[in-house]
Amino acid sequence: MSVLHQPSMFDEDVTAGPALGDLSTTTRTELSDGAWVDHRPGWLTGSEQVLDTLLRDVPWRAEERQMYDRQVAVPRLLCWYSGAVPFPHPVLDDARTALNAHYRPGPPDRFVTAGLCLYRDGADSVAWHGDRIGRGATQDTMVAILSVGSGRTLALRPRGGGAGPRFHLGHGDLVVMGGSCQRTWEHAVPKTAKPVGPRISIQFRPIGVA
Ligand SMILES: O=C(O)CCC(=O)C(=O)O
Numbered sequence: 001m002s003v004l005h006q007p008s009m010f011d012e013d014v015t016a017g018p019a020l021g022d023l024s025t026t027t028r029t030e031l032s033d034g035a036w037v038d039h040r041p042g043w044l045t046g047s048e049q050v051l052d053t054l055l056r057d058v059p060w061r062a063e064e065r066q067m068y069d070r071q072v073a074v075p076r077l078l079c080w081y082s083g084a085v086p087f088p089h090p091v092l093d094d095a096r097t098a099l100n101a102h103y104r105p106g107p108p109d110r111f112v113t114a115g116l117c118l119y120r121d122g123a124d125s126v127a128w129h130g131d132r133i134g135r136g137a138t139q140d141t142m143v144a145i146l147s148v149g150s151g152r153t154l155a156l157r158p159r160g161g162g163a164g165p166r167f168h169l170g171h172g173d174l175v176v177m178g179g180s181c182q183r184t185w186e187h188a189v190p191k192t193a194k195p196v197g198p199r200i201s202i203q204f205r206p207i208g209v210a
Pocket residue numbers: 115117126131145154187188189201202203210
């Protein structure tokens with residue numbers, strides 16, 4: 001992977017191994033229509049090593065989408081893991097186990113898959129959307145996002161527009177979107193003109209939710 005990554009001066013001890021903290025200090029923001037977002041800054045410490053491993057080992061691929069009459073590149077790189085085999089860093093398997101232990105979802109809502117997205121720099125982004133493919137379109141679901149690398153904003157707004165909370169995510173931070181969030185709210189990672197390095201978002205979802 002050719003993305004240039006320089007550890008920032010704000011990082012914790014870059015030689016420390018990755019470790020997950022406890023989820024009891026998670027803060028919940030209740031949104032309208034039964035949607036909520038949990039936030040746990042710094043859940044994963046030693047995330048520098050995880051970032052380096054994922055940048056190096058994940059078979060990142062570019063995607064294109066149809067826009068009117070032309071194919072345009074999706075501005076981030078992706079890789080999806082079904083959960084059937086170990087994730088590309090063992091701490092991601094531990095993270096999924098810890099999320100299932102903390103949230104105790106019923107069988108259809110258990111966290112199984114991991115979608116990884118690499119935002120190479122501030123020009124990479126994802127537009128407003130809900131994760132509404134599959135059960136998220138009609139039922140309450142949870143989507144947990146663990147971020148490593150540079151900080152980026154995850155913005156939320158009610159579906160169709162309006163004001164909402166913004167979370168600065170990076171360096172081992174966790175957010176979990178739950179309740180009706182995927183169908184009644186939208187989220188986005190806007191582009192930024194600030195000089196930012198790579199960020200990897202690891203999204204744990206139940207089977208069939210995307
Ligand atoms: O980058 C993020 O954390 C959000 C990604 C996202 O919303 C998605 O891929 O569905």
